[in-house]
Amino acid sequence: MSIKGVIERYRGYLPVSEKTPVVTLCEGNTALIRAKVLEDKLKVDAEIFLKYEGQNPTGSFKDRGMTMAVSKAKEDGIEAVMCASTGNTSASASAYAVRAGMKSFVVIPEGNIALGKLAQALIHGACVIAIKGNFDKALSLVKEITDEYPVALVNSLNPFRIEGQKTGAFEICDDLGEAPGLHFIPVGNAGNITAYWKGYKEYKEAGKITNLPRMMGFQAAGAAPIVERRIIERPETIATAIRIGNPASWKKAEAARDESGGVIDKVTDEEIIEAYKILAGEVGVFVEPASAASVAGLIKLSKAGYFEEEGLKGKRKKIVCVLTGHGLKDPERAIKCVSSPEAVEAKKENILKLMGY
Ligand code: F0G
Numbered sequence: 172m173s174i175k176g177v178i179e180r181y182r183g184y185l186p187v188s189e190k191t192p193v194v195t196l197c198e199g200n201t202a203l204i205r206a207k208v209l210e211d212k213l214k215v216d217a218e219i220f221l222k223y224e225g226q227n228p229t230g231s232f233k234d235r236g237m238t239m240a241v242s243k244a245k246e247d248g249i250e251a252v253m254c255a256s257t258g259n260t261s262a263s264a265s266a267y268a269v270r271a272g273m274k275s276f277v278v279i280p281e282g283n284i285a286l287g288k289l290a291q292a293l294i295h296g297a298c299v300i301a302i303k304g305n306f307d308k309a310l311s312l313v314k315e316i317t318d319e320y321p322v323a324l325v326n327s328l329n330p331f332r333i334e335g336q337k338t339g340a341f342e343i344c345d346d347l348g349e350a351p352g353l354h355f356i357p358v359g360n361a362g363n364i365t366a367y368w369k370g371y372k373e374y375k376e377a378g379k380i381t382n383l384p385r386m387m388g389f390q391a392a393g394a395a396p397i398v399e400r401r402i403i404e405r406p407e408t409i410a411t412a413i414r415i416g417n418p419a420s421w422k423k424a425e426a427a428r429d430e431s432g433g434v435i436d437k438v439t440d441e442e443i444i445e446a447y448k449i450l451a452g453e454v455g456v457f458v459e460p461a462s463a464a465s466v467a468g469l470i471k472l473s474k475a476g477y478f479e480e481e482g483l484k485g486k487r488k489k490i491v492c493v494l495t496g497h498g499l500k501d502p503e504r505a506i507k508c509v510s511s512p513e514a515v516e517a518k519k520e521n522i523l524k525l526m527g528y
Contacts, residue, residue, distance in 0.1 A: 175200075176197045177195075177239075177335060178195060186331070192246060192271075196228035196229070198237075198238055201223050201224055202222075203223075203347070203491070215469075233260050234263050234267070236366070240323070249321060251268075252267075253277070254277055255279075255309035257283070258279065258288030258292075259496055259500070276322065277292050278301075278309040279301050280304060280309060287501060305416065326360070337367065338370065339370065340367045340369075344380050349380055350371055350380045350382050352384055354433075357465050360418045364386055365424060367493070383431060384431065385433035386427045387434055389437065389471075390413065390436075391413050394410075395437035396421070397435045399437075410464060445467065458495075459500045469490065
């Protein structure tokens, strides 16, 4: 028997029944990695854990939501799914559509999705439509079309996506034996912060945990509508996954922040790249730039003295940063950040010289 996906693992917490055909690629069950290097580096008196969502079947957290959204669409007899995407949603939707025997249509902003994600959607046979416009425009068009045609919208506006994604919070609590004190997370369209907060609250209601974390969301500085309290018409960031100027779950993200006593703040591209390099080069975990926004936020707050001011007492001594997507999604960014090797004549002495011997 293969490993269970999130629907089987958390069936009692999800809106599924015996009649729901479970469309799964055995998503979830991702590692919670202790990052002692970060604890020492930041001199934070707490345990820091990384929830490595790049381990999901298509390489991002979207799979948790997609198993639910596609299963429910299948249950309703729908034959096609559609999304707007900065890349990961399209990769996930197209893979799960294959699994379900459905068609997939994905609308992406031309020139602004990472190569790996585009490759995924294409090889899974999605109908990929690139528009001259950004994610926000793509989403508004997709909403219109899915309202009018028998095609299921599988963006996080689809409530089943949020239901599936809340299982990330369950896994963290199951692994830690409690909820963390602080939960750091990148924010783009704001579905994931909404989902995690829902998951923590439901686990508390079910008596599985006694505390709730503060939700610490981070947007990219050039695409930070929630922080700046205005729609950003032309969002810009190297973290293309979160290059979003008008998030669909804006209000829900604010509610997660306010109910939990957390923050939604922004990090610059430089801070994102710094965290990205630390994760790969010092922790050993390769993520895509957007994913590094959670750790960039942690670094920013630690430099600003947040932890000294707030005091990390009791349950606040466990910190989780969600790493939303795999580094291989965006190989071009990695290559740009480091110097590539130049070829030498194939001689032992040349190799030894480069090895420093
Ligand atoms: N990290 C990654 C790697 C993402 O792909 C996304 C969103 C986020 C963080 C932000 O999550 O939108 O729930 O706040 N990607 C979407 C997409 C927009 O189309 O793949 P969010």
